[in-house]
Amino acid sequence: MALDKVLVYAETEGDAASTATLEMLTKARELAGSVDAFYAGPHADAIAADLGAHGAGKVHTVDAGDALPGAPVAAAVADLVGAEGYNAVLFATTYDGRDVSGRLSVRADSPVISNAVGLALDGDALSVETVIFGGTKVVRSAFRSGSVAIVLVRPKSFPAEPSGGGAAEVVSAALPDVGAAGNPKILAKHVEELEGPKLEDADIVVSGGRGLGSADGFKLVEDLAGLLGAATGASRAIVDAGWVPYSKQVGQTGKTVKPNVYIALGISGAMQHMVGMKNSKIIIAINKDPEAPILAVADLGVVGDVHKVVPPLIEAIKAKQG
Amino acid sequence: MNIVVLVKQIPDPAGPQELNADHTLKREGKLILDESDSYGVEIALQLRESAGGGDVTLVSMAPNGETSGLRTALAMGADDAILVGDDALPGAAALTTAKVLAGAIGRKQYDLVIGAVESSDGYVGVVPAMIAELLGLPSLTFAKKIDIDGSVIRIERQTEAGYDEVEGALPALVSVTAGVVEPRYPSFKGIMAAKKKPLEQVTVADLGVSVPGFNGNEEVTSVEDAPARAAGEKIEDDGTAFERIVAFLDEQKVL
Numbered sequence: 162m163a164l165d166k167v168l169v170y171a172e173t174e175g176d177a178a179s180t181a182t183l184e185m186l187t188k189a190r191e192l193a194g195s196v197d198a199f200y201a202g203p204h205a206d207a208i209a210a211d212l213g214a215h216g217a218g219k220v221h222t223v224d225a226g227d228a229l230p231g232a233p234v235a236a237a238v239a240d241l242v243g244a245e246g247y248n249a250v251l252f253a254t255t256y257d258g259r260d261v262s263g264r265l266s267v268r269a270d271s272p273v274i275s276n277a278v279g280l281a282l283d284g285d286a287l288s289v290e291t292v293i294f295g296g297t298k299v300v301r302s303a304f305r306s307g308s309v310a311i312v313l314v315r316p317k318s319f320p321a322e323p324s325g326g327g328a329a330e331v332v333s334a335a336l337p338d339v340g341a342a343g344n345p346k347i348l349a350k351h352v353e354e355l356e357g358p359k360l361e362d363a364d365i366v367v368s369g370g371r372g373l374g375s376a377d378g379f380k381l382v383e384d385l386a387g388l389l390g391a392a393t394g395a396s397r398a399i400v401d402a403g404w405v406p407y408s409k410q411v412g413q414t415g416k417t418v419k420p421n422v423y424i425a426l427g428i429s430g431a432m433q434h435m436v437g438m439k440n441s442k443i444i445i446a447i448n449k450d451p452e453a454p455i456l457a458v459a460d461l462g463v464v465g466d467v468h469k470v471v472p473p474l475i476e477a478i479k480a481k482q483g
Numbered sequence: 484m485n486i487v488v489l490v491k492q493i494p495d496p497a498g499p500q501e502l503n504a505d506h507t508l509k510r511e512g513k514l515i516l517d518e519s520d521s522y523g524v525e526i527a528l529q530l531r532e533s534a535g536g537g538d539v540t541l542v543s544m545a546p547n548g549e550t551s552g553l554r555t556a557l558a559m560g561a562d563d564a565i566l567v568g569d570d571a572l573p574g575a576a577a578l579t580t581a582k583v584l585a586g587a588i589g590r591k592q593y594d595l596v597i598g599a600v601e602s603s604d605g606y607v608g609v610v611p612a613m614i615a616e617l618l619g620l621p622s623l624t625f626a627k628k629i630d631i632d633g634s635v636i637r638i639e640r641q642t643e644a645g646y647d648e649v650e651g652a653l654p655a656l657v658s659v660t661a662g663v664v665e666p667r668y669p670s671f672k673g674i675m676a677a678k679k680k681p682l683e684q685v686t687v688a689d690l691g692v693s694v695p696g697f698n699g700n701e702e703v704t705s706v707e708d709a710p711a712r713a714a715g716e717k718i719e720d721d722g723t724a725f726e727r728i729v730a731f732l733d734e735q736k737v738l
Contacts, residue, residue: 174643229640229649231612231622254608256625256642263577263612264622272578272701275607283704292709294500301705313609344621345651348637353645365737389737401662407627407641413606414625414660416643422737431496433606443735444715445728451719458712461731465720474725481729481738 164287167193168247170238170262171200171212171220172255178208180361181253183215183321185314188280189251190216190324192287198329199241199250201225201234201261205331213329215321220329223336229345230257235264236337242269242309249287249310251280254417262311271308276413276436278318287312294432296439296458316361316417317440353406360409363392366420368411368438370396372427372448372467376404381471382426388478394418394438396428412437427467430455447471484534484631486527487588488561489598489614490520492545492552496603506703507574508604514545516552519599521666523659524556527597528667530631537594538562542587544580546573550682557677558669564680565590569687571694576701577605579694581613586690588618595636596656600625611658621651624658 167189171182182198189196198217200208205222212220223237238261242250250265252258254276266273279290286303287310293300304310360366367389369382379399386393394411395404411418412434423441428434430446430453438444439458446459447467456462463470492514494500501509527539541556541564553564565587572583588596596618601608615622626638627646634653639646641660669677687694716731718724732738 229621229623229651231624232616235612235616256640259608260612260622260624263581263609264616266578266609267581267613267616270578272576273607273609274701275577275609288704297709298502299705299707299709300506300703302701302703305702340619341652342615342619342621345623345649345655348648348650350642350647351645389732397661401660403662406645407660407662408643408645414600414608414641422732422735433603436606444712445731447720447724456715456717458715459717460712460715461728462715462717463720463724463728464717465724469722470720470724470728474728477725477729478732478738 164193164248164282164285166195166197166245166247168242168250169196169198169217170250170252170258171198171208172253172257173202173208176207178211179253180321181314181316183211184316184319185251185253186212186215186217187322188319192280192282193248197221199238201230209331210328213326214323216324216326217329219332221332221334223334225336227347228343229347231260231264232339232342233336235261235268236339237334238265239268240337241334247309249312252313254313254315258313262313266311269309269311271311273311273313274302275313277312277314280312280314292436296435315436317419353408355408357386358390358392360392360394360416361418363418363420365389365391365422365424366394366418367391367424367426368394368396368428369399369426370428371398373399374468379404381467384475385424385471388475388482396431396434425455426471428455429453430458484531484537484595485591485593486531486537487540487542487591487593487596488520488523488527488556489584489596490524490541490543490552490556491517491602492543492549493517493602493604502706505574506706510546514549514552516555517599517603519601519603519661520556522661522663523597523599524559524561525664525666526629526659528560529664530595530629534631540565540591542584543567544572544583548684553682554677555669557680558673559667560673562680564682566682566684567687567690568684571687575694577607577610578613581610581617582692582694583687583690584610585614585617586692587685588614594653596620598656598658600658600660611656615656618656621655622658623649623651623655625660626657627660627662629657629659629663
């Protein structure tokens with residue numbers, strides 16, 4: 162299978178194309194002769210310039226209104242892939258990306274590779290790199306001849322670089338009726354407003370886990386982050402426990418971060434978490450358990466209780482900052 | 484209300500994880516109920532209680548006739564289980580897994596199918612959407628709260644920015660996050676009762692599911708150790724670790 166035509170599933174953050182979308186377009190144009198985008202939502206024209214500047218020739222678009230995208234949008238993508246002969250479809254590992262790609266996989270009867278952190282050509286085949294066991298092993302899988310390759314790519318796996326192309330041509334696609342499968346409707350959207358820098362883009366991230374002991378313990382994270390101008394993050398354990406909102410979650414389900422400095426307070430480093438932060442440039446971890454996996458990847462690992470280490474750390478930084 | 488809960492039995496995540504020569508995950512030892520699935524079992528039991536009756540059926544796929552994880556979920560209060568075991572299945576990719584599970588679900592009458600958003604060993608995270616597509620069901624995914632009123636299901640769906648309120652009609656599939664409810668511990672009585680609950684073991688052929696070349700066009704070409712991060716510095720806190728952290732942050736020009 163030569164990789165002639167690649168389709169990138171575009172998503173937005175606010176009114177702009179998501180960074181993950183631009184990263185995938187950048188990589189796709191290195192691998193394939195022709196790259197297009199698919200966008201489900203209103204106002205594809207508003208992001209067409211950005212998509213085009215990163216390599217998309219066309220942006221196929223549907224607007225599913227208030228319908229949950231999964232079923233109807235997957236049907237639209239499947240029809241387009243069939244009609245246009247795309248060899249691969251790339252999705253970011255987002256909530257909607259997972260819903261649409263899973264349903265597309267069934268419609269195209271072709272498997273999905275999830276959590277890709279690298280893409281390359283292996284002869285004519287698309288080779289996908291994933292990591293397992295908390296990032297200690299790298300697995301390469303190839304899509305051989307036949308049906309469309311469907312890949313879920315982790316954000317921040319590639320740089321996003323403009324190619325200097327003009328705006329993508331906006332082309333309306335048909336939105337098939339999928340019957341009962343299409344009945345879920347979005348009644349209301351709730352945005353959990355966050356203070357401080359945006360987690361995905363922050364230069365420094367301070368994250369907390371179960372070792373904080375209680376929801377009140379997250380104040381240690383906030384105080385340290387405040388002093389460092391850092392964003393705050395969390396492990397799945399404390400998000401699930403209701404201590405902090407879901408939008409702070411770093412990991413497989415949640416955000417992927419790649420800051421210059423990642424400071425983990427009371428996080429053990431479950432695989433779930435590690436895939437979301439392992440590529441940080443510098444990792445500092447404080448954990449009571451000397452066997453905690455996070456200490457194995459930390460540039461500075463402190464075996465100790467966050468409640469004993471962090472308060473004097475905060476005072477010392479305050480003193481230093483005057 | 485009749486509910487099917489998808490449960491996975493996995494190697495204990497706390498133990499060492501290894502691959503077989505054919506790149507599949509070693510699953511020889513005892514398998515446990517994936518903690519992610521205990522939330523689905525719990526919400527199913529609660530929804531059945533509020534509906535005033537019905538069956539909670541577990542559906543699982545595992546090698547070697549492994550049932551210990553299923554017995555845990557039966558001990559929590561599920562009524563019966565279907566286990567698909569087949570020599571053709573080890574290493575099955577998500578799509579194959581979804582086809583097999585959908586085939587098993589199809590043996591039951593159900594109003595709702597519940598699954599975790601992802602397993603704790605493979606964490607592919609697309610199987611619920613695939614099963615919904617295979618069964619022609621709506622999927623309400625990444626639910627952190629579920630309410631059912633008659634045939635209307637309403638959830639709070641986790642999003643990048645917060646959450647959405649989503650409404651659909653039964654029959655439907657929901658995928659649940661670990662925050663959706665607090666799973667109960669099996670009681671002694673529950674554990675004893677679980678031993679006698681019906682557990683049907685079936686093969687792929689029994690389900691009439693075709694899984695030719697079971698992973699289709701996807702093939703693992705290499706598995707290597709990841710480049711190790713340069714060995715870090717590890718210290719034990721003796722009351723002065725904070726000073727080392729300050730110095731380290733200084734070296735990184737963060738302060």
